[in-house]
Amino acid sequence: MYYIDLAVTGLSFGCMYAMMAVGLTLVYGLLRILHVAHAAVFALGAYLTVIVANATGSIGLGFLAAIAVTPLFGMAIYRLLYEPLLSYRPDVPMIASVGLLVLMQDAFRIAFGEQGVTFKNNIYAFRIYDIAGVRVNAVQVAIVVCAIAVFIGLHLFTTRTRIGIAWRATVSRPKIAASFGVDAIKVRYLNFAIGSALAALAGGLIGLLNNLVDPAIGYVVSYKALAIIVLGGLGSVRGTLIASVVLGMVEAYGTIFIGSWLNRDAIAFLALIALLMIRPQGFTGARAT
Amino acid sequence: MWHQLSKASGLARTALVGLIGFLAFALVAANPANAEIKIGFQAPLTGFAATDGKSAKIAADMAIEEINAAGGEIGQKLQLIPYDDQAKSDQAIFTANKLIGEDGVKLVVNASYSASGRAAAPVFQKAGVVMISAYGVHPDITRAGDLMFRLVHLGPPQGRAAALFIGKDLKLKKTSTITMDNDYGQATMDGFLGAAPQYGIEVLNKYSYSLTDRQFGSIVASVKRDNPDGVYATGYFFTGGPLVAQLRGGGVTAPIIGSQAFDSQKFIDIAGPASEGTYIVDSFDRARNDTALQRFFAEFTKRAGYPPENVAAISYSAVMLMADAIKRAGSADPAKVRDALAATKNYQLLTGELIGFNKLHEVIQTISVNTIKDGKMKFFAKLGDLEAFAPPEK
Amino acid sequence: MSAYEVSLLSVIGLNVILAVSLNMISGFCGQISLGHGAFYGAGAYAAALTMIATRNFSLSLVCATAVGALAGIVVGFASLRVRSDFLAVTTIGVNFLFTGFVRKQAWLGGEMGISGIPASGFGGNGNMFMILLFAGATIALSLYINWSWMGFAFRAVSEDEDAAATLGINAGAYKLAAFGIGTALAGLAGGLYAFFTQFITADTFDFIFSVLLMAMVVIGGIGSTFGVVVAAIALTLLPEAIRFVNDYRLLVFGGLLVLVIRLVPGGLAGLARRLTAPAAKP
Numbered sequence: 020m021y022y023i024d025l026a027v028t029g030l031s032f033g034c035m036y037a038m039m040a041v042g043l044t045l046v047y048g049l050l051r052i053l054h055v056a057h058a059a060v061f062a063l064g065a066y067l068t069v070i071v072a073n074a075t076g077s078i079g080l081g082f083l084a085a086i087a088v089t090p091l092f093g094m095a096i097y098r099l100l101y102e103p104l105l106s107y108r109p110d111v112p113m114i115a116s117v118g119l120l121v122l123m124q125d126a127f128r129i130a131f132g133e134q135g136v137t138f139k140n141n142i143y144a145f146r147i148y149d150i151a152g153v154r155v156n157a158v159q160v161a162i163v164v165c166a167i168a169v170f171i172g173l174h175l176f177t178t179r180t181r182i183g184i185a186w187r188a189t190v191s192r193p194k195i196a197a198s199f200g201v202d203a204i205k206v207r208y209l210n211f212a213i214g215s216a217l218a219a220l221a222g223g224l225i226g227l228l229n230n231l232v233d234p235a236i237g238y239v240v241s242y243k244a245l246a247i248i249v250l251g252g253l254g255s256v257r258g259t260l261i262a263s264v265v266l267g268m269v270e271a272y273g274t275i276f277i278g279s280w281l282n283r284d285a286i287a288f289l290a291l292i293a294l295l296m297i298r299p300q301g302f303t304g305a306r307a308t
Numbered sequence: 309m310w311h312q313l314s315k316a317s318g319l320a321r322t323a324l325v326g327l328i329g330f331l332a333f334a335l336v337a338a339n340p341a342n343a344e345i346k347i348g349f350q351a352p353l354t355g356f357a358a359t360d361g362k363s364a365k366i367a368a369d370m371a372i373e374e375i376n377a378a379g380g381e382i383g384q385k386l387q388l389i390p391y392d393d394q395a396k397s398d399q400a401i402f403t404a405n406k407l408i409g410e411d412g413v414k415l416v417v418n419a420s421y422s423a424s425g426r427a428a429a430p431v432f433q434k435a436g437v438v439m440i441s442a443y444g445v446h447p448d449i450t451r452a453g454d455l456m457f458r459l460v461h462l463g464p465p466q467g468r469a470a471a472l473f474i475g476k477d478l479k480l481k482k483t484s485t486i487t488m489d490n491d492y493g494q495a496t497m498d499g500f501l502g503a504a505p506q507y508g509i510e511v512l513n514k515y516s517y518s519l520t521d522r523q524f525g526s527i528v529a530s531v532k533r534d535n536p537d538g539v540y541a542t543g544y545f546f547t548g549g550p551l552v553a554q555l556r557g558g559g560v561t562a563p564i565i566g567s568q569a570f571d572s573q574k575f576i577d578i579a580g581p582a583s584e585g586t587y588i589v590d591s592f593d594r595a596r597n598d599t600a601l602q603r604f605f606a607e608f609t610k611r612a613g614y615p616p617e618n619v620a621a622i623s624y625s626a627v628m629l630m631a632d633a634i635k636r637a638g639s640a641d642p643a644k645v646r647d648a649l650a651a652t653k654n655y656q657l658l659t660g661e662l663i664g665f666n667k668l669h670e671v672i673q674t675i676s677v678n679t680i681k682d683g684k685m686k687f688f689a690k691l692g693d694l695e696a697f698a699p700p701e702k
Numbered sequence: 703m704s705a706y707e708v709s710l711l712s713v714i715g716l717n718v719i720l721a722v723s724l725n726m727i728s729g730f731c732g733q734i735s736l737g738h739g740a741f742y743g744a745g746a747y748a749a750a751l752t753m754i755a756t757r758n759f760s761l762s763l764v765c766a767t768a769v770g771a772l773a774g775i776v777v778g779f780a781s782l783r784v785r786s787d788f789l790a791v792t793t794i795g796v797n798f799l800f801t802g803f804v805r806k807q808a809w810l811g812g813e814m815g816i817s818g819i820p821a822s823g824f825g826g827n828g829n830m831f832m833i834l835l836f837a838g839a840t841i842a843l844s845l846y847i848n849w850s851w852m853g854f855a856f857r858a859v860s861e862d863e864d865a866a867a868t869l870g871i872n873a874g875a876y877k878l879a880a881f882g883i884g885t886a887l888a889g890l891a892g893g894l895y896a897f898f899t900q901f902i903t904a905d906t907f908d909f910i911f912s913v914l915l916m917a918m919v920v921i922g923g924i925g926s927t928f929g930v931v932v933a934a935i936a937l938t939l940l941p942e943a944i945r946f947v948n949d950y951r952l953l954v955f956g957g958l959l960v961l962v963i964r965l966v967p968g969g970l971a972g973l974a975r976r977l978t979a980p981a982a983k984p
Contacts, residue, residue: 021533024558028525035523053787100964107967109787110734114916115963117736121913122956125354129950133358134614135546137577145580147557154559229522229550231578235356238520242798242909245791274526275515285802288795295784295792354949392948397815398906401899402709409706426817427901435705448817489805490813518805 023153025271031159033267034166035228037260038221040244040251041169042093042214048190048254049210051109052101055116057218058241059123060096064089064219065226065236066131073139078227085219093215094208120241128234135233144230158228165224169217170260186210190254246291266290344387345380345640347372347630348407348416348437350424351623352395356519357421359546364419364442364623365390366612370604371627381634388627389413393420397427404428408435414642415630419623422446422491429456438642438649442626443619446491447700450668455642457649457669459626459657460618461590463492465697466568467499469675470540470589472696474565475507477677477689478587480538483509484531486524486551487516488543496542496567503696512536517543522550528558535562542567545617549578556582565589572617576680583680591678592618592659593687601658621658629655629662663694670699708830712898714938715833716891719840721918721934722927723887726844728916729925730853731880732860733781737793738915740800741885743907745770745892747804750816750902759822763893770889771882778881782874797909804904815903822897833894840887844927847883856880910952917959923971933970 039061046054064085072081100119104112138144143157176183188196189206197203226232247266251258266287273286349368352361368388376385389411391403400420407413408431416432416439418425425444432439433453441449441456445463450456461469474480483504487497497514504511512534515527531539539562541551548570555564556579564586566575571591576583594605594615604624608616632655634640637648650669655662663672672694679688691697724738745766752762780792804810811817822829847853855876858866863873896902914937922933937955941948966973 021529024529024532025526028529032523032525053791100960103964108732109785110790111963111967113787113790114734114736114920115960117913118917118956118959118963120956121910121952122960125950125952125956128354128358129953133362134574135359137574141580144553145557145582149559154557156557229578230553230580231522231546231549233546235520242794246795249788249791271526275530285799288798288802292780292792292795292799295788296780354951396905397901397903398895398899401901402713405704405706405709409704409708423815423903423905427899430900446814491815494813 020152025275026268027153027155027159029268029271030264031155031162031267032270033264034163035221035225035263036243036247036267037166037263038162038169038217038224039240040247040259040263041173041256042218043244044248044251044254044256044259045210045214047248048256049207050101050105052105053109053113053116053245054096054101054214055113055241055245056096056100056119056123057214057244058237059120060089060093060215061218061222061240062123062127062232062234062237063092064215064222065232066127066136066222067219068223069136069138069226069232070131073136076140078138078141078143082220082223085223086216089215089219090212093211093218097207097211120237124234124237131232131234133234135231135236137231138227141227141230144227156228158224162224162228165220166260169220170256173256182209243287246287249291250294344385345382345415345634346387346389346411346413347627348411348413349388349390349419349627350393350400350403350407350416350428351390351419352421352424353390353392355394355396357395360443360619361392361395361420363612363617363620367604367608367616367620367624368417368419368627370607370611371624371631375628375631381631382638382640384640386631393424393428395421395424397423400424400427401431404431408432408437413437415634415640415645416440417442417623417626417630418444419619419626420444422449422495425449426452429453432456436642438630438646440626440630440649442623445495447495450670451702454669455646457665459622459629459662459671460568460659461673461675461697462499462670462699463495464499464502465699466590466675467496467501467542468503469499469691469697470496470565470567471500471503471507471509472693473587473589473677473689473691474538474540475504475509477691478538478563478565480536480563481508481510482512482534482536483538483540484512484534484536485514486527486531486539486541486543487514488541488547489516489518492569493542493567497540499697500540517547517551519544519547521547524551524554525558527551528554528560531555531560532558538562539564541565542569544569545572545575545578549575549583552586553579553582563587568618571678571685573615573685574617576683576685581683584683586680587688588678588680588685590675591685592621593676593678594685595687598656600656604658618659625657625659629657666699667701668699672698703827705826708826709898710938710942712826712830712833714935715830715837716895716898717915717918717934717938718837718931719833719887719891719894720915721922721930722837722840722844723884723891724915725919725922725924725927725930726847726856726887727880727884728919729930730848730856730860731877732786732856733778733877733880734786734790734916735777735793735881735884736790736909736912736916737777737795737797737800738885738888739907739909739912740793740797741770741773741888742892742895742911743800743804743902743904744773745889746896746902746907747810747816747892748889749893749896750819751810753820753896754816754818757820759897762896763890766893766896767886767890770892771886773889774881774885775878777885778878781877781881794909794912797907797912801904801908811903813904815901817901819896819900819902821900829894829898833898836890836894841927841931843887848927852876852879913959914955917955921958921962921969923969923973926969926971929969929971929974 067085068081071084146157177187185201251262351364393400419442422444429452441458443460568590633648637644675691677689748769749762749766752765923929
């Protein structure tokens with residue numbers, strides 16, 4: 020029972036991480052940029068969800084607002100920050116991204132307060148389901164369901180729709196795709212839009228799960244998501260999902276055993292560094308060198 | 309682009325040196341001298357502890373205004389000189405030096421976390437400055453010297469009081485403990501673990517988490533497996549809130565007892581219905597029939613937008629006590645103020661009655677326990693067994 | 703000289719050593735390190751433990767420098783394996799591993815940190831002079847390296863490793879050298895810091911601090927010793943001079959970092975060069 024409980028915990032961590040990280044891997048796959056500021060997009064999504072939900076009384080509206088607005092923010096980051104820096108070495112946009120993240124986290128603190136914002140009427144986090152002795156709350160279920168939906172949706176999108184296929188083509192063979200008339204710029208905007216919307220969804224769900232959105236909410240994402248996309252193989256959506264769930268499990272079981280000599284956050288980094296040294300291509304093979 | 313030779317021309321370099329010169333001048337352009345009594349104030353106005361820093365600052369400002377509205381002390385008005393120490397030790401030392409060197413301050417209230425208090429205390433002691441630590445709990449703070457005072461119970465006595473409460477009042481035997489990994493959380497838990505056997509408490513398992521954790525799935529699963537009579541956890545409201553919500557969500561029905569920093573309306577907001585029945589040891593009795601307290605409560609809530617918690621109350625009281633000591637000493641001279649503080653007897657703090665200070669300038673005071681009933685903080689019990697959680701004498 | 707001015711100058715000196723040493727690694731040799739704080743911390747802890755054990759000030763500083771160098775070389779090996787932005791990620795990881803590990807080890811003080819580090823014996827003023835002396839030496843070393851063959855090799859490795867190889871430059875060796883020297887200096891700064899505050903905790907050496915150091919390097923002009931020195935001094939003084947900056951420190955520094963990279967990637971030094979373009983030597 021105990022080990023099942025831990026597994027359920029690991030699964031819900033994993034799905035959380037997966038939704039946070041997928042936007043990051045999409046950007047990397049397309050532009051080879053480590054979009055560290057993705058965590059700020061995530062945090063913005065969380066804040067928008069809770070503020071709109073509290074203002075309108077509807078959590079659903081909160082999510083809608085977040086999913087509608089954050090893609091604009093994500094696309095703006097691309098247009099204003101990354102596009103002009105594409106010709107430089109890859110660490111240049113990355114450092115800019117780090118600067119943006121630091122700035123945004125402080126901006127959230129200033130704008131929305133240090134204490135953070137709680138949902139006024141969070142029915143979901145306290146609705147508990149008992150499934151064969153394992154207790155989960157409605158938000159955890161939603162996270163797992165959304166993660167599955169997102170990944171199936173992405174898969175279908177990139178294999179069954181014109182836009183999706185064009186997108187996938189641009190990621191793997193930009194020049195050939197261009198010669199087929201695919202507009203690379205539009206694909207980039209689409210990329211950021213989708214990645215940001217997913218981050219917003221993840222942000223709203225985490226905010227709902229914890230019943231608290233505070234300036235530190237992006238903290239976990241920023242560093243762990245980086246570790247995850249490397250472990251999963253950069254640019255690989257499937258790899259990201261696998262790596263996320265694996266990391267979630269490692270954390271769930273690991274904190275009990277390793278927690279005495281290493282801080283939980285450091286575990287992800289330990290795995291990351293170990294992997295980068297042994298197999299820079301990650302689990303599924305995209306290149307880091 | 310990155311690698312052109314960096315020989316900036318002479319003109320540009322002069323301009324840049326001029327820039328530095330201007331900056332240096334700007335900061336040395338000293339504050340004009342005035343005849344007010346300066347009270348230095350350190351609080352984490354930015355950084356991870358900004359929540360508490362903001363509360364402390366608002367409360368301190370309120371205290372200063374009230375004192376000055378009543379005419380100040382010994383014929384002079386009081387002036388608060390606040391600095392942001394970000395709850396970090398290096399910033400605490402830096403701002404302490406500023407207060408001493410730049411502002412010429414002789415009396416300070418440190419309304420920050422233990423890391424700050426511990427770092428600043430030796431600096432102030434050496435400079436002959438009296439410091440009251442409003443809520444920093446690390447033992448080293450008062451050990452720095454005789455000019456140091458602390459207005460809150462130390463971590464270990466708080467933990468011992470929790471053991472007393474859990475063992476004698478709640479009569480729980482088997483407990484699982486959850487410690488927050490920082491000096492506050494650990495010091496408090498150490499006190500509990502040390503005193504637990506004395507009250508017949510058996511600690512089944514010990515767990516810990518870090519300041520940034522909000523998801524406690526593994527701990528919840530482990531506690532469920534332990535099946536204890538009670539759970540004792542140390543932490544702040546932003547960790548305790550999610551923790552309690554998840555413990556209840558996971559099916560843990562045993563009573564949960566939290567540490568002082570859970571004591572905030574925000575804790576109830578976050579944990580929602582799960583907060584019901586949680587006990588908080590060394591909490592702030594908000595409903596006490598005391599006009600000063602009720603007035604403070606109303607005014608603070610108006611200014612801050614949220615009701616005051618322990619940090620706000622104790623910061624307010626720290627400033628008030630400092631002013632009171634100045635009055636009793638008849639002077640703002642640090643040595644005299646120190647003596648007046650040490651001689652304090654039966655002074656009413658917002659957080660309860662300060663019976664006095666012991667030799668190490670630690671408080672002798674009873675400890676209250678709150679519980680959450682119908683979504684509100686309610687007073688539950690007062691622990692009067694002063695011996696049981698007496699602070700150290702050295 | 704007031705205690706405040708002494709401590710301000712000490713902090714400026716420390717930041718100059720840190721920024722200039724980071725510039726050697728990331729500017730001269732192009733290896734982006736976002737974990738410089740970890741080496742600073744390693745030096746501080748090494749000095750603290752050595753001083754408590756032996757009461758020997760010089761030995762403590764030597765240990766601090768040595769530990770910094772060793773740690774740097776180990777991390778430097780990572781730079782041989784992965785490319786620039788992943789190296790950056792690795793260095794972030796190193797920073798987190800350092801603080802995460804130190805927090806949990808009782809012998810390193812854990813969450814409580816190490817307090818009561820015995821004084822250096824030189825007093826506050828003496829410490830300050832020592833720090834400023836080392837800062838000056840660091841600047842001199844940086845300028846010397848820049849003008850020497852090593853500097854040339856660093857630049858070659860930074861711009862094009864393969865082309866550098868054709869010149870007989872062993873890229874790997876020079877990368878390790880850059881890391882080793884840069885982190886040794888960071889370790890030294892850490893040792894000096896331990897005596898300055900006599901109390902250290904892990905959170906001083908966190909990732910955010912490393913980002914601030916990188917901000918100093920970028921804003922100063924990555925690769926330019928003078929630019930970086932000016933930026934280090936200015937960014938240390940800015941929060942002191944302007945209250946707004948102090949309260950919104952991360953906002954301002956993050957914002958400056960973004961603006962500089964986006965608009966003036968050459969930093970202050972690049973700006974200075976541009977302003978005086980006709981007169982500047984190529």
